[in-house]
Amino acid sequence: MSRWRPSLSYRACRTIAALAVIGVASCxxxxxxxxxxxxxxxxxxxxxxxxxxxxxxVNVYVVPGSAGSxxxxxxxxxxxxxxxxxxxxxxxxxxxxxxxxxANVVVYDNTTPLPVITPAACPFSSASALxxxxxxxxxxxxxxxxxxxxxxxxxxxxxxxxxxVTTRLPLDAVVMHELGHAIGIGGHSDSxxxxxxxxxxxxxxxxxxxxxxxxxxxxxxxxxx
Numbered sequence: 285m286s287r288w289r290p291s292l293s294y295r296a297c298r299t300i301a302a303l304a305v306i307g308v309a310s311c312x313x314x315x316x317x318x319x320x321x322x323x324x325x326x327x328x329x330x331x332x333x334x335x336x337x338x339x340x341x342v343n344v345y346v347v348p349g350s351a352g353s354x355x356x357x358x359x360x361x362x363x364x365x366x367x368x369x370x371x372x373x374x375x376x377x378x379x380x381x382x383x384x385x386x387a388n389v390v391v392y393d394n395t396t397p398l399p400v401i402t403p404a405a406c407p408f409s410s411a412s413a414l415x416x417x418x419x420x421x422x423x424x425x426x427x428x429x430x431x432x433x434x435x436x437x438x439x440x441x442x443x444x445x446x447x448x449v450t451t452r453l454p455l456d457a458v459v460m461h462e463l464g465h466a467i468g469i470g471g472h473s474d475s476x477x478x479x480x481x482x483x484x485x486x487x488x489x490x491x492x493x494x495x496x497x498x499x500x501x502x503x504x505x506x507x508x509x
Contacts, residue, residue, distance in 0.1 A: 317372075317502030322492035323480070325500040327471030333500060334421070334507035335468035336376045344380050344463070345387035345438070352393045352446040359459035360391060366487060367463055370494050375501045376467060384436040388509075389466045390429075391442040391459075400429035400438055408441070415458045415484075416443040417465040421507040439509050440466045457484040464493070468500050468509070 326333050336342055344364065346357045357380070364378045381387060392399055402408045406420030406427075418441045419426045428437040442462045449455045461484035472482040478490045 318495045318499045320495075321499040322495040323473045323478070324471045325469050325496050329470040332470070332506040333468070333503055334419075334426075334470060334509060335501055335503075335505050336509045338375050338501070340376050342376050342378050342388045342466075343386045344378055344389045344391060344466075345382070345384055346380070347390060347392035347396060347399050350393040350396045352395070352444075355446065355455060356391055356393060356444060356459065359456045360463070362456055362487065363460045363463050366460065366489055367467060370489055370497055372494075372498045372501050378463065378467070384431055384434050387431075387436055387438045389440040389442065389463075390431075390438040391444065391462075394443050394445045397432070398441075398443075400431055400441055402429055402441075403427060412445065412448075413443075414445050414448045414453060415462045417441070417462050418443070419509065424505075424507055426507060426509045442466060452485060453483060454485070456487045460484065460487045460489075464497075467497065469493075469497060471496075 344360055346353060346360055360380055364380060367378055384390075390399055398408060402418070403420055408418055409416060419439055420429070421427065426439040428439060429441065430437050444455075444458065444462070446455065449458065457479070460479050461481075464480050469480055471480070473480045473492060473496075475481060475490075475492065476483070476485055477492075479486060479488070479493045480496070
């Protein structure tokens with residue numbers, strides 16, 4: 285019997301993944317990978333590991349129209365090559381798209397309405413957060429989230445609150461962090477030197493970030509995005 289289950293939320297950023305507790309064998313795993321993670325990539329998801337199919341190109345779409353959309357686009361454009369540079373074999377590649385119909389990950393500022401329709405079984409949090417990453421899974425797969433207008437679907441949503449960006453918590457670092465969650469890092473580091481620190485401050489992918497990402501992309505996934 286399938287079931288839905290929400291994960292916990294967190295401090296400077298939030299994530300939610302309604303995870304079905306059904307293992308799904310991932311596709312071709314990298315031939316070499318670390319034998320352990322530097323920090324738990326499932327710490328925010330109740331032990332459930334999620335990721336994209338290997339060899340997948342993941343298109344990131346920034347919703348236009350808000351006062352901060354150009355800033356978000358610039359931050360996404362800066363973050364994508366940094367994550368893509370992490371050596372991890374034939375796994376996922378991020379790419380920004382300006383076409384909603386191509387979107388897999390959608391990023392928007394909270395001054396505009398939620399751009400997709402989410403299932404009632406997976407509530408989308410309205411709680412204030414600097415960054416919030418969401419997906420909803422059922423039977424071991426992320427469900428598609430139709431756009432409210434213009435056609436197209438996505439599977440991961442990132443909401444940002446530019447009003448809460450500070451010198452200590454810069455937008456570029458927050459976007460790097462949230463894209464890390466979108467790739468599959470469902471946990472936080474305890475070191476401020478890592479991109480996945482709970483209060484993100486850096487845009488440099490550390491050795492610990494790299495180790496954790498390469499580890500998780502070589503594992504059997506509980507949920508495939």
